[in-house]
Amino acid sequence: MGDKAEVPSRRSVLGWGGAGLALGAAAAGGTVAALGDDGDGTTPVAESGAAVPFHGKHQAGIATAVQDRLHFAAFDVKTKDRAELIELLKEWTEAAALMTQGHPVGQGAYGGIVEAPPDDTGEALGLKPSRLTLTVGFGPSLFDGRFGLEGKRPKALVDLPKFPGDNLDPARSGGDLCVQACADDPQVAVHAIRNLARIGFGKVAIRWSQLGFGKTSSTTPDAQTPRNMMGFKDGTRNIAGTDTENLRKHVWVSEKDGPDWMAGGSYLVARRIRMNIETWDRTSLKEQEDIFGRTKGEGAPFGKKREHDEPNLKAMPEVAHVRLAHPDTNGGAMMLRRGYSFTDGTDGLGRLDAGLFFLAYQRDVRDSFIPVQLNLARRDVLNEYIQHVGSAVFAVPPGVRTDSDWWGKALFSEGA
Amino acid sequence: MGDKAEVPSRRSVLGWGGAGLALGAAAAGGTVAALGDDGDGTTPVAESGAAVPFHGKHQAGIATAVQDRLHFAAFDVKTKDRAELIELLKEWTEAAALMTQGHPVGQGAYGGIVEAPPDDTGEALGLKPSRLTLTVGFGPSLFDGRFGLEGKRPKALVDLPKFPGDNLDPARSGGDLCVQACADDPQVAVHAIRNLARIGFGKVAIRWSQLGFGKTSSTTPDAQTPRNMMGFKDGTRNIAGTDTENLRKHVWVSEKDGPDWMAGGSYLVARRIRMNIETWDRTSLKEQEDIFGRTKGEGAPFGKKREHDEPNLKAMPEVAHVRLAHPDTNGGAMMLRRGYSFTDGTDGLGRLDAGLFFLAYQRDVRDSFIPVQLNLARRDVLNEYIQHVGSAVFAVPPGVRTDSDWWGKALFSEGA
Numbered sequence: 001m002g003d004k005a006e007v008p009s010r011r012s013v014l015g016w017g018g019a020g021l022a023l024g025a026a027a028a029g030g031t032v033a034a035l036g037d038d039g040d041g042t043t044p045v046a047e048s049g050a051a052v053p054f055h056g057k058h059q060a061g062i063a064t065a066v067q068d069r070l071h072f073a074a075f076d077v078k079t080k081d082r083a084e085l086i087e088l089l090k091e092w093t094e095a096a097a098l099m100t101q102g103h104p105v106g107q108g109a110y111g112g113i114v115e116a117p118p119d120d121t122g123e124a125l126g127l128k129p130s131r132l133t134l135t136v137g138f139g140p141s142l143f144d145g146r147f148g149l150e151g152k153r154p155k156a157l158v159d160l161p162k163f164p165g166d167n168l169d170p171a172r173s174g175g176d177l178c179v180q181a182c183a184d185d186p187q188v189a190v191h192a193i194r195n196l197a198r199i200g201f202g203k204v205a206i207r208w209s210q211l212g213f214g215k216t217s218s219t220t221p222d223a224q225t226p227r228n229m230m231g232f233k234d235g236t237r238n239i240a241g242t243d244t245e246n247l248r249k250h251v252w253v254s255e256k257d258g259p260d261w262m263a264g265g266s267y268l269v270a271r272r273i274r275m276n277i278e279t280w281d282r283t284s285l286k287e288q289e290d291i292f293g294r295t296k297g298e299g300a301p302f303g304k305k306r307e308h309d310e311p312n313l314k315a316m317p318e319v320a321h322v323r324l325a326h327p328d329t330n331g332g333a334m335m336l337r338r339g340y341s342f343t344d345g346t347d348g349l350g351r352l353d354a355g356l357f358f359l360a361y362q363r364d365v366r367d368s369f370i371p372v373q374l375n376l377a378r379r380d381v382l383n384e385y386i387q388h389v390g391s392a393v394f395a396v397p398p399g400v401r402t403d404s405d406w407w408g409k410a411l412f413s414e415g416a
Numbered sequence: 417m418g419d420k421a422e423v424p425s426r427r428s429v430l431g432w433g434g435a436g437l438a439l440g441a442a443a444a445g446g447t448v449a450a451l452g453d454d455g456d457g458t459t460p461v462a463e464s465g466a467a468v469p470f471h472g473k474h475q476a477g478i479a480t481a482v483q484d485r486l487h488f489a490a491f492d493v494k495t496k497d498r499a500e501l502i503e504l505l506k507e508w509t510e511a512a513a514l515m516t517q518g519h520p521v522g523q524g525a526y527g528g529i530v531e532a533p534p535d536d537t538g539e540a541l542g543l544k545p546s547r548l549t550l551t552v553g554f555g556p557s558l559f560d561g562r563f564g565l566e567g568k569r570p571k572a573l574v575d576l577p578k579f580p581g582d583n584l585d586p587a588r589s590g591g592d593l594c595v596q597a598c599a600d601d602p603q604v605a606v607h608a609i610r611n612l613a614r615i616g617f618g619k620v621a622i623r624w625s626q627l628g629f630g631k632t633s634s635t636t637p638d639a640q641t642p643r644n645m646m647g648f649k650d651g652t653r654n655i656a657g658t659d660t661e662n663l664r665k666h667v668w669v670s671e672k673d674g675p676d677w678m679a680g681g682s683y684l685v686a687r688r689i690r691m692n693i694e695t696w697d698r699t700s701l702k703e704q705e706d707i708f709g710r711t712k713g714e715g716a717p718f719g720k721k722r723e724h725d726e727p728n729l730k731a732m733p734e735v736a737h738v739r740l741a742h743p744d745t746n747g748g749a750m751m752l753r754r755g756y757s758f759t760d761g762t763d764g765l766g767r768l769d770a771g772l773f774f775l776a777y778q779r780d781v782r783d784s785f786i787p788v789q790l791n792l793a794r795r796d797v798l799n800e801y802i803q804h805v806g807s808a809v810f811a812v813p814p815g816v817r818t819d820s821d822w823w824g825k826a827l828f829s830e831g832a
Contacts, residue, residue, distance in 0.1 A: 110713035114702040121697055122647020122712055186629040190759050194768060198697045205766035211759055213602040231538020281537055281614045286530040296538055297526035343606050343627055350621035352610060
């Protein structure tokens, strides 16, 4: 869709010679995926070692085919200096453009200045790009007046209401900024967040972070939906990364939605959903299946044969999860979900601290996540087995298009 | 070598028909690796989807080529009934034999009894065996008299001394039992520990657990050593899983070492080593390299070109990590290391809770881990950047050889 001429090569950004770039690519051991790239950040073919293009009209990591692993971090901005925050966002953008292509941050060679800390922490050296995507978001608190952004908060960036049953830990909620790092190799995702935190030292601090070890949704049409920690395929009816029609209708903010700086962006809701694993595991198969409205083995909706068969909502209990979450029950609301299972060890009572780190992208939370979650929080029988313990919402700006562009440029520019 | 005749097929254990077994293997989507299996639990070829044989004279998961991911759990035994503990170990063995071959626990089908909880929690259905290994160990506290084992504690199963700098959290230390689950897919490893915990409900409870996202050592000769969270290749001089000479000398307990029930077993030391990531990242390259005694880029010992070149210990600082940990500095002591990097979110100060979950197998901790760690704890300059925060030691019994054998049978049998 025509942004190709504007996409810079890393050569021009860094002044690397051709030989140096070739060496870099070889050292990273990966190939830059040769894609029919339409600037949507999608990778139609999920070649696990490949690089996902960083530049485009949307940020990668949304419509991109879901990678295997996640490291998500929410940051508090510590500096009160707008110029320092802008400088950081520029440095982050430059580092992200390098890391997503499998390169180390900075010049990366360990033969140069030895009296300074290395530009890159090194633990991803020799690893493939692993389809790393880095996706940035701006939380409601960024618009509180510290940085002269109070007039620029999108109307759609609402504070989420308190839902019935919420038991939110403030230490796992909110954040001025977020970065979602997804990759097929967890070391690559962890390395990326760590290096962004290192670059931001003194200006930002990690407020909370979450590792996800297994994807729970697919944005690839016809793929089997991965199973969640309850053993079920949930989120079967997801928006495919190639479904431009539903992406346009339900995910990407349009120019007329406003504000201007969000056109091509999206809104992200993150919820840490703890599952009462031990209680669930002692529940009968029939009850488990009634709760989801699906069979456990195949994942077929009640009365149907296969996972992707269209559900007959009337064939399942009124309070079944599939029925309550279905677009037909929610005025057509759809979100692009790309959540991950987590297991963070064991709590003080010997129970697994495990569940779903829910991530959903949408054009407007007011007519998607909020009404759907109100419906679920009030009626879903699954609530007996889960608890929402962390929550955040972010405005995710459009993609970085050129080498003079950076994360948030339109937001921070005077005219926007 | 030569236990082949005793190794049962899963058919005979479960009474499955040939058709059922074939279906099971197909459903698991994996292939049982066709190995020149010598009963050592090794997988010379690391085909990531394959199954590692469960039965053999040693437990798998020690000399086995290191898998990508870890879920480790230490358990407290809650029952006071010896017979109930024995029953649990039998059930665990049966479940482990199934899960490591890519099968669900129990009959696994979700079409049968629906009024009972499913035999298997389901989240690994459809995933490959992923080289899952499950390795059990017995902690010192198991021999405290509750189960009539007080006379059977091996002399080598000592309580570890307090090392200088230790800052151990009791909630992350010790345990009556442990299970190490390693697999190339983290969901497979998490599923295995969860199902063993579920089977043990009421008899055992998880005391602590640890996820490891990236291996930090290799037991495959000539492979590059993976980098730790400090960006260095550490533990280069590891014992290869095919190095039968060093395995015999340094890893496997021999018949004359005693006690009889440990012949073919090993001793496992687990240490949770937190790294002060943010401090390390602000340390100069020169200081980082001096501390390890290796270059960061290639991982070559000082004065040498390549990672696997024999280090010239005198070319590096006396307190360099490589020099202090080298067998020549420790009377020839060697261990088989198979530790993993961990990142468990962020602490209350915005710092990554990350580091190395150190796992080392050895024939006798008294002349391997203990002297080496005393040497390191007293003198290693790396100590400024790390802290040992969890610790445990376990006697790891030999492998399960036949379908009438089970984890700990020789320990619990009258005559042993």
